[in-house]
Amino acid sequence: MKTILYILKKEFRQIFRNKTMLPMIIVVPLVQMLVLVFAANLNLRKIDVVVVDHDLSEASRQLVGKFDGIPFFNLKGANFSIESAEEKLEAGKAEMAMVIPPNFERKLIRENHSSLQLLINAIDGNSAQLIYAYSQAIISGFNKTLVADWKGIAEFSPPVSVDIAENYWFNKELDYKWYMAPGILAILVTVIGMFLSGMNLVREKEMGTIEQLNVTPIKKYQFILGKLIPFWVIALLDLALGLFIAKLAFNLPIVGSLWLLFGFAGLYLVSVLGLGLLISTLSNTQQQVMYVSFFFMMLFILMGGIFTPVESMPSWAQEVDRVNPIYYFMRIMRMVVLKGSGFFDLLEEFFSLLALGILFIGLAIWRYRKTA
Amino acid sequence: MSNKKTKINFLPWGETPERERGHIISVKNLVKKYGDFYANDHLSFDVYKGEIFGFLGANGAGKTTAIRILCGLSSPTSGEIKVAGYDIYTQTEKVKNNIGYMSQKFSLYEDLTVSENIQFYGGIYGLPSKTVKEKEKQLLEKLELTSSKNKLIAGLPLGWKQKLAFSIAILHDPKIVFLDEPTGGVDPITRRKFWDLIYEAANGGITVFVTTHYMDEAEYCNRVSIMDAGKIEALDTPENLKKQYKAKNMDEVFVKIAR
Numbered sequence: 001m002k003t004i005l006y007i008l009k010k011e012f013r014q015i016f017r018n019k020t021m022l023p024m025i026i027v028v029p030l031v032q033m034l035v036l037v038f039a040a041n042l043n044l045r046k047i048d049v050v051v052v053d054h055d056l057s058e059a060s061r062q063l064v065g066k067f068d069g070i071p072f073f074n075l076k077g078a079n080f081s082i083e084s085a086e087e088k089l090e091a092g093k094a095e096m097a098m099v100i101p102p103n104f105e106r107k108l109i110r111e112n113h114s115s116l117q118l119l120i121n122a123i124d125g126n127s128a129q130l131i132y133a134y135s136q137a138i139i140s141g142f143n144k145t146l147v148a149d150w151k152g153i154a155e156f157s158p159p160v161s162v163d164i165a166e167n168y169w170f171n172k173e174l175d176y177k178w179y180m181a182p183g184i185l186a187i188l189v190t191v192i193g194m195f196l197s198g199m200n201l202v203r204e205k206e207m208g209t210i211e212q213l214n215v216t217p218i219k220k221y222q223f224i225l226g227k228l229i230p231f232w233v234i235a236l237l238d239l240a241l242g243l244f245i246a247k248l249a250f251n252l253p254i255v256g257s258l259w260l261l262f263g264f265a266g267l268y269l270v271s272v273l274g275l276g277l278l279i280s281t282l283s284n285t286q287q288q289v290m291y292v293s294f295f296f297m298m299l300f301i302l303m304g305g306i307f308t309p310v311e312s313m314p315s316w317a318q319e320v321d322r323v324n325p326i327y328y329f330m331r332i333m334r335m336v337v338l339k340g341s342g343f344f345d346l347l348e349e350f351f352s353l354l355a356l357g358i359l360f361i362g363l364a365i366w367r368y369r370k371t372a
Numbered sequence: 373m374s375n376k377k378t379k380i381n382f383l384p385w386g387e388t389p390e391r392e393r394g395h396i397i398s399v400k401n402l403v404k405k406y407g408d409f410y411a412n413d414h415l416s417f418d419v420y421k422g423e424i425f426g427f428l429g430a431n432g433a434g435k436t437t438a439i440r441i442l443c444g445l446s447s448p449t450s451g452e453i454k455v456a457g458y459d460i461y462t463q464t465e466k467v468k469n470n471i472g473y474m475s476q477k478f479s480l481y482e483d484l485t486v487s488e489n490i491q492f493y494g495g496i497y498g499l500p501s502k503t504v505k506e507k508e509k510q511l512l513e514k515l516e517l518t519s520s521k522n523k524l525i526a527g528l529p530l531g532w533k534q535k536l537a538f539s540i541a542i543l544h545d546p547k548i549v550f551l552d553e554p555t556g557g558v559d560p561i562t563r564r565k566f567w568d569l570i571y572e573a574a575n576g577g578i579t580v581f582v583t584t585h586y587m588d589e590a591e592y593c594n595r596v597s598i599m600d601a602g603k604i605e606a607l608d609t610p611e612n613l614k615k616q617y618k619a620k621n622m623d624e625v626f627v628k629i630a631r
Binding site: 006018209214217370 | 478
């Protein structure tokens with residue numbers, strides 16, 4: 001036990017003396033929280049729209065006015081030719097072109113029916129559908145007012161309809177920042193933990209100092225724990241710092257228990273640090289550690305459900321996620337922070353992380369060789 | 373012949389003849405193969421307690437491979453090996469408690485101070501912190517490093533680093549210290565001073581096992597073995613070897629053996 005204390009003392013001295021490590025520990029959480037959370041914005045706002053109004057009637061102006069009235073759309077002026085609107089789409093200067101044909105109003109009055117065209121940039125299919133849905137909502141709203149204004153029946157026989165009273169649970173205002181922040185925090189502790197610990201161990205190999213340790217009676221588990229604990233502590237401090245920033249910067253509600261959150265983070269970190277250490281016991285240089293860790297990080301993060309729901313991944317991918325510690329931790333973070341889930345809601349996550357932690361640490365200790 | 377018994381009559385330090393002191397390292401038929409290549413080809417030799425045993429050979433002769441096996445950093449393909457009376461296969465940790473090692477690659481922590489390095493290694497070997505403090509004081513005085521004890525290792529000249537590394541390797545009073553080309557890259561005066569430290573350790577009862585390819589250093593050893601292409605070609609006192617090969621100095625002996 002005393003041996004571990006000596007190792008810890010040495011590790012912390014080296015960390016606090018390292019001129020790259022210390023800024024990393026403080027700057028990374030700041031940047032990740034303040035930049036990434038905003039950058040990972042899934043909400044659409046200010047969609048640039050060009051309008052080609054060939055009708056120039058009262059009805060068409062009314063419709064355009066509806067689009068102009070909501071912040072979702074940003075009208076980029078009118079054009080008179082479809083070609084120039086298409087050019088704008090192609091040049092990426094507009095996301096949507098709305099083409100109102102001549103006789104739009106006349107047809108409405110005479111035939112009770114008219115049509116217009118929406119050209120939508122669908123490189124990102126999700127946004128395209130969203131833009132379409134918004135436009136449709138506006139146009140059908142426009143329909144309703146037409147019916148009410150022109151026919152005057154609205155007051156006498158309102159159309160049969162079902163009103164929807166929506167209530168968004170756990171994130172009432174659909175603030176994407178509240179959704180992203182716990183996910184980005186999960187990535188933060190992962191990056192800090194996995195990279196720093198892995199790089200640190202392999203550095204001893206590069207410097208040759210590991211040989212000097214390997215001729216001492218130091219135990220394998222003592223060595224691995226000595227390498228794990230400092231970065232475990234640092235990652236948890238970074239989580240605290242990140243939560244603090246999220247609270248200050250965008251008033252992230254923390255519904256669940258902080259103790260539970262940090263308890264789970266501690267458990268999660270054991271598996272991530274274990275994996276980092278395992279990779280570094282298998283590598284000989286910092287580059288190798290970087291490449292291999294990066295590979296696993298990308299895989300784990302993208303499959304972990306930060307941007308896309310795991311439920312919509314193919315079933316084989318969902319099976320793979322069973323050994324993905326980030327998947328569990330991402331869920332835990334969001335459930336505890338936003339939903340206030342308790343320990344018993346997270347039993348599956350608990351046992352899975354426990355198993356993965358034991359597995360990765362066990363492998364790292366087993367793989368670390370004092371004898372080449 | 374590799375396991376030829378030697379007659380020792382050259383005893384500049386210690387009073388007891390080596391043979392009566394007994395063996396502290398015994399190696400029988402040590403083989404280390406990498407694929408078809410024999411890095412160590414059936415080595416057999418004994419090292420007596422308290423002697424300075426020189427392990428000579430050209431680069432690539434297999435010296436480092438052998439020393440790493442004796443320290444438990446590498447496992448042999450086959451052979452019977454006892455270090456400090458313990459079997460290197462089954463009593464690894466006991467071996468490690470009784471040996472010190474200084475590799476050819478400098479291996480103290482460059483980003484820790486002199487004092488922090490001493491305390492770390494003292495702690496790792498389980499020495500009580502009071503003992504470590506006393507030893508640190510003595511050691512710093514001896515090496516005239518007291519005023520530099522709070523300097524980072526990175527800022528010290530190579531010669532000082534090596535002397536410090538040696539002193540730290542014997543901080544826990546091991547029975548044997550293994551030195552793998554400890555004086556590589558330093559000037560002759562510093563080398564001489566380094567050997568003063570080795571003599572001092574040997575006089576204090578520590579057996580010294582040292583690899584080198586400086587032939588003047590070979591003269592300082594009680595006995596030397598000369599390796600070539602993975603085999604021990606000669607093993608005797610420097611005096612006897614010079615007589616046997618009709619050579620003026622160890623340099624000539626070495627050239628005659630290694631061609």
